[in-house]
Amino acid sequence: MSKSDSNLVTTKWASYKFETEPIRKGFGRGLKKAGEANEHVVAGCADLTDSTQMSLFKEAFPDRFIEIGVAEQNLVTVGSGLAAMGKIPFVSSYAAFSPGRNWEQIRTTICLNDQPVKIVGSHAGVSVGPDGATHQMLEDIALMRVLPNMVVVVPGDSIEAEKATLALAKDSRPAYLRLAREATPIITTESSPFVIGKAYVYREGTDLTIIATGTMTYQAMVAAEKLAGDNISAEVIHVPTIKPLDAVTLLASARKTGKVLTVEEAQIAGGLGGAVAELLSEQAPTKMLRIGMKDRFGESGKPEELLEHFGLTAKHIALQAYALIS
Amino acid sequence: MPSLTLQQLEEKAVEIREDIIRMLEHAGSGHSAGPLGLADIFTALYFDVLKHDPKKPDWDERDILLLSNGHTVPVRYATMAHAGYFERSELMTLRQFGSRLQGHPERDKLPGIEHTSGPLGCGLSQAAGMALAMRMNKQTHRWVYVVMGDGELDEGNIWEAAMLASKYKLSNIIGIIDRNNIQIDGPTESVMPLEDLKDKWEAFGWHVIEVDGNNIEAFIDACAMARAVVAKPVMIIAHTVPGKGVDFMEYDFHWHGAPPNHDQAKEALHDLRTLKGKIRSEHE
Known part of the structure; x- marks a missing residue:
């Protein structure tokens, strides 16, 4: 059963017919709304305005949109300059290029310089599909998570992405917002909670805790329902903010169940799994397994066949859960 | 800021x-060579060119001065102290634990530092972002000055910014290249040739002014001309002598990243006070 205060779209995860929408669409709507609410919100893009869904903002506020061209180093450093003069810049590209290519500029001119630039990396994860490994960004969570001052947000669906965008526009810190390309099941509702830095228990359980982020939260919820059919009680926690990590919520659950499974569409080294392992090993050593990309790159294919191949589906999550509790 | 005569400006540059x-x-x-070579430019900027107030470093009508090649920051710290941003005695804390005067400048540490810099190639992009924001804010009488090294122009990020500033006709940017022809590994033209540098910037859509960067009067005039240019960003290529004023440092790339020891400092100070032995100093 889903926890009622999460106000999720359903309680029946295996049978419900989910509507789907790319997570980036929610970002596009959120950015336009943020622009309407605050005239200092501005946007810059590296030649991917439609793809990253900045086009809504561009149409509404052409004088506050800057087309940077295919130049990701310039993208974030121009953002740093805009922020220095009181603007709230959102700068977008594909995650493979930003923050993939421009990490040092982000470190020096945004994090150390402490300017509230919002870096939006779209098309993250293997579910990018046929474009192949070059465009399937898997290391971005790790890259951004190690930077002092940086906030890292990975929404679970388009509705949450919209809320996250609006929240980041009001937040005074540098931030990385990670978005996926493919249509993703909409699992939350307008009344589901989202606060930067909070993790949410979407389903209560006692046998193990599944901690998921981004597109994988839906898969984790479906897996938990399968497990319930075998009398295994899985708690599912959705972690839309990877930094700062909601230690209170995660520690309480880990202490309750004593077994933790993390799930992410990213490298397990340094990503959500890494972050949870760091927390638990110091404060509540817990038996743990990490699901994600295991020190390898993706490849071309249909999104669903890639997720299946790399073990990023509800079925695989359930199998790992059995392994963890046996 | 009380205006100084040309002679007073030149004397100020020697003190710096x-x-x-x-x-x-x-x-x-x-780093020794770059800061010494830039002393005339920084004197001109802080004591004549820039609109600024040392008592209100966050004044919202101030001109912005970015130092993209952050390793030359000793010249900025020394000039800021002379201009009244802080006591000159604090200069001796440079690079020490707990100092506001970090080895490379940090915005959060010292009021009046506009951006954290050191890793090369970022300043012109930040200037472009600031210039765009000023335009959106309808601030038409503010300028962003950005000092860059010539070796720094090896960075691709610079040329990305060059295209953007030209595209958006950011005439409120005044770039200043410290053209001293040296970088860490040797002469710029052997490490990575930059010439024809003027043609390069003009091809990127910039208005270019070449000037003797160790001539304070000429540099002030160049800045006035730069502010008068419309519809184009302006690049001042300021030809300077690395290590200027200290005979054994001038033109020698080995002094790019090295400090003087005690005896070398004594000789350097003697050089500066006597115009390299041409005049007698009251200190002798």
Whole structure:
């Protein structure tokens, strides 16, 4: 059963017919709304305005949109300059290029310089599909998570992405917002909670805790329902903010169940799994397994066949859960 | 800021050079050639060109001065102290634990520093972002000055910014290249040739002014001309002598990243006070 205060779209995860929408669409709507609410919100893009869904903002506020061209180093450093003069810049590209290519500029001119630039990396994860490994960004969570001052947000669906965008526009810190390309099941509702830095228990359980982020939260919820059919009680926690990590919520659950499974569409080294392992090993050593990309790159294919191949589906999550509790 | 005569400006530049030598000797590390070569430009900027107020470093009508090649920051610290941003005695804390005067400048540490810099190639992009924001804010009488090294122009990020500033006709940017022809590994033209540098910037859509960067009067005039240019960003290529004023440092790329020891500092100060032996100093 889903926890009622999460106000999720359903309680029946295996049978419900989910509507789907790319997570980036929610970002596009959120950015336009943020622009309407605050005239200092501005946007810059590296030649991917439609793809990253900045086009809504561009149409509404052409004088506050800057087309940077295919130049990701310039993208974030121009953002740093805009922020220095009181603007709230959102700068977008594909995650493979930003923050993939421009990490040092982000470190020096945004994090150390402490300017509230919002870096939006779209098309993250293997579910990018046929474009192949070059465009399937898997290391971005790790890259951004190690930077002092940086906030890292990975929404679970388009509705949450919209809320996250609006929240980041009001937040005074540098931030990385990670978005996926493919249509993703909409699992939350307008009344589901989202606060930067909070993790949410979407389903209560006692046998193990599944901690998921981004597109994988839906898969984790479906897996938990399968497990319930075998009398295994899985708690599912959705972690839309990877930094700062909601230690209170995660520690309480880990202490309750004593077994933790993390799930992410990213490298397990340094990503959500890494972050949870760091927390638990110091404060509540817990038996743990990490699901994600295991020190390898993706490849071309249909999104669903890639997720299946790399073990990023509800079925695989359930199998790992059995392994963890046996 | 009370205006100084040309002679007073030139004397001020010598005092700033002397402080640079003392700071670097005391710190025991840091860059000598660039800061000495830039002393006339920084004197001109802080004592004549820039609209600024040392007592209100966050004044919202101030001109912005970015230092993209952050390793030359001793010249900025020394000039800021002379301009009244902080006491000159603090200069001797350069590069020490707990100091506001970090080895490379940090915005959060010292009021009046506009951006954290050091890793090369970022300043012109930040200037472009600031210039765009000023335009959105309808601030038409503010300028962003950005000092860059010539070796720094090897960075691709610079040329990305060059295209953007030209595209958006950011005439409120005034770039200043410290054209001293040296970088860490040797002469710029052997490490990575930059010439024809003027043609390059013009091809990127910039208005280019070449000037003797060790001639304060000429540099002030160049800035006035730069502010008068419309619809194009302006690049001032300021030809300077690395290590200017200290005979054994001038033109020698080995002094790019090294400080003087005690005896070298003594000789350097003597050079500065006597115009390399041409005049007698009251200190002798």
